[in-house]
Amino acid sequence: MNQNFPDESGWGAWLDRRLKPLFRSPDIIEAADYPTWRHHFMHRRLGLGLWLALIAYSTFSISQLNNLLFYPQQFRIEWLITQIVVEVGLIVGVVLLRSAIGRRRPELIFLLLSWLVTLSPQIRGTLLGISQPAIVEWPLTFFSQATLVPVLWPLHLISQLGVLVYYFGSRIIFNLDVRFPADWMTQDFLVLYFFWICVICNLSVYLYDRLARSEFQSRRALERAYEQVKIEQERSETLLLNILPHPIAERLKQDRTTIADSFTHSGVLFADIVGFTELAGKFDPSQLVHLLNGIFSEFDALADRHNLEKIKTIGDAYMVVSGLPLPQDDYAEAIADMALDMQHALRDFNIKTNQDFKIRIGIATGPVIAGVIGLKKFIYDLWGDTVNIASRMESHGIADEIQVTEDTYEVLKDSYRFERRGAITIKGKGEMTTYLLKGKR
Template structure:
């Protein structure tokens, strides 16, 4: 091994070292006679190299291999993680899709069981509030002698036949926007005017009843042993709401329901029996036969009528189908619903700075358009179009003051289909709305509407209305000095003329008198 000192003197001429560690060494040797000074000395240095696996390049290789191993391990772990993540995401996605499908099925089921608005409220709040409706038309139908029929027929055949005409009844009530309430055995119950209020529900329900009876007659013509149907109808107030916590059901309550049920039980097979209250609401549309009075508990005696069919003048080729005039009359009822809708949704929510384009002016245009239209001899359809277009004068200013016409057109596109206006009618109404910016009116309906818009030009309240218009403009940032506005209005007055003879006759005051009144109204404004 390694020696730090000379060995003892000996006769050997060689030295052997074992197990020397890698490093730098110096070998020294001396030769001489024993007991005398060394005669010669030898010294040389040498280096023992480490094995290759301890050299620098080996450690570099080890470092690289270790880094590579760590890199591979990390990548493998990442790959495993990604595999797990993908598997988990696929599992979550599949479960989510399943939950969405389940939710859609549940919502679809709820929407079939409940009206859309009620179903939406139930989903948002977890419960639905009951609501009172002042005018709802309730229909009850019942199969004549069903108990005896049920005893004689095979149960499966009986259910299949019930299912056939109940499916048809469902399509009929959906066609007339009527809400199906429930079926109990052979009894079918539905109601018009819920959940969306409307004035047409008595007519809609009677039309549906006539169509149901016609279907039963057609079925009986194919099968002599087919059943006959009794139908009873009554119109009045009801309370509607959802009952049940686990199994929801939409139902209605009130005396109206009870009276409708009595109308059905007091009717005759193959006929539609209506109450006197319903008769008063549909008498202009249908031929009805008076059949006496029926005592009802707490209600006294109620008159009853059989509906024989649509009036001849309203029937298409006298075949019992509604003609164009019938639908025009019905659309006039929907027009009142549209007016009420715009009043509630827009006009009543107008900000206080709407001094001119407000509910008062909207009502004025609506009434003037009918007055002038009838006086000028507009057809029933033209009158309907003018009155409808008049409703879209103020909403545009309330919804978007600086783009009122465009907003009115968009609002008409949104609302009119919901109130069953035809595409052709909608196009004509939009043309009338656009006529507010046109100074060259050609169509008599446009002239009537323009005069309805400007009817205040011929009234004594003209100066007050003009001042209200100026205040409204001022509130919306259109800063016009009073004297400038007064000058502009006077220029308008000198050029102004009504289009229709009726509007000219109704004018209470001349343009010259209006100018003098304007000066008086704006006098205090000039001082301020």
């Protein structure tokens, strides 16, 4: 089967694909305002009108050639010449429509198309010394224009008045012999006939123009509302992702049931500003919040850099975790690097702000349970012995030091430098051997 042509069942779709670009209106979103949209709409529809007129006149020319070959008594050479002149003019109109002039002033092409079709037979009659109203050609042109280009009714009125002015003016100026298409037709009938044709055409164009303007404005309002909804949705999405990890947020949007996952390998870090409660009395509330926000913003940036998940802040305490919600092989290294960078960041912050903040950090590695519980003001939180031990590592730690468990030390000892602190008593766990993380090897 030839793939260039559709099968019988697909002719409708094939024809629709080829004609749709000619009939479709310009995209409303692309137009800044209704006059701009109307301008593009007229330009597109004029292209369709010119081609339809050219095809129609070609059929009339073929009919005259057929008369010349087979019915010589019905052949009219003056008709054929007129038709050829109109066809040439339509081709010129197609070319002009694609030029800068046509794109800028399609109204001129509209008048060219209108008067080329309606006045060519009248000019032919003037040259022959007669004046005959075209009760078929004029209404057909006016109704076609109102159908194909139903905007700017004053332009339609100008094109119609131009035809009538030429008809009556040429009769008076050149004292032409008047011929009506039928014996029963009178001057009064002709005037009323074209008066009501023009009224109907212009009224239909006016009503369509108003409807198109209203639809344009409604569509633009709808687009603006949609854009606003989209902005609000993105803002809500951003806020949600600032509260929950992206995978958890997606799961929560799809299913509001309790989310709880177990992770075998994770690293939990607690950090606390040493003596912050005592320092708080030295600052006014706004200055205090500003300083704390500056410190924690630095920590947030570090968490993103190391691909860690910030869990929460409680007062001057900061909690971050590695290895979840997506498991990672270097969870221990990532949490250790985070702790070291937090120390460096706080030192830099003290230099910039002329402060003397100190930080105490505790780290534990091992299994945890992570999830979201509750219905209101939920957060992504952690549970398990590893979380409790990490909290104890911080609370029983030393200022400006990073205290880790023995399990964490065993995982990291080949790549990082440690100082053995020894056994300390941990509430609920008894004595535990801990180490102080000093840096990378």
